[in-house]
Amino acid sequence: MTKKFQPFSDDSASLSIGEFTIENGTDKIAVYGSLDVTRDKTGLKKAKALKSAVDAIVKALEQDKELPDESGPTETPQQVKNPFA
Numbered sequence: 001m002t003k004k005f006q007p008f009s010d011d012s013a014s015l016s017i018g019e020f021t022i023e024n025g026t027d028k029i030a031v032y033g034s035l036d037v038t039r040d041k042t043g044l045k046k047a048k049a050l051k052s053a054v055d056a057i058v059k060a061l062e063q064d065k066e067l068p069d070e071s072g073p074t075e076t077p078q079q080v081k082n083p084f085a
Helices: 041-063
Strands: 014-017 019-023 030-034
Antiparallel strands (some): 019 030
16 A cells, blocks of 8 residues: 555545455445455565555544444435336
């Protein structure tokens, strides 16, 4: 990680560790992909980078004094006419 990951700070930053991606957002963080942590120095480096990112996410959530019990959907679902009816 060249730049310090700041969870929930923007809607555009992402962090890649191998083929594993962490996408930042102001209301959620998306994690996806695959990460092989091998039993060598490269694997240790990847594991530390992942741990650092997850620790930063947990810290940001713990510091939020107004953290709700659960967040709702970001958009209200809209009903559309069935094109096959």
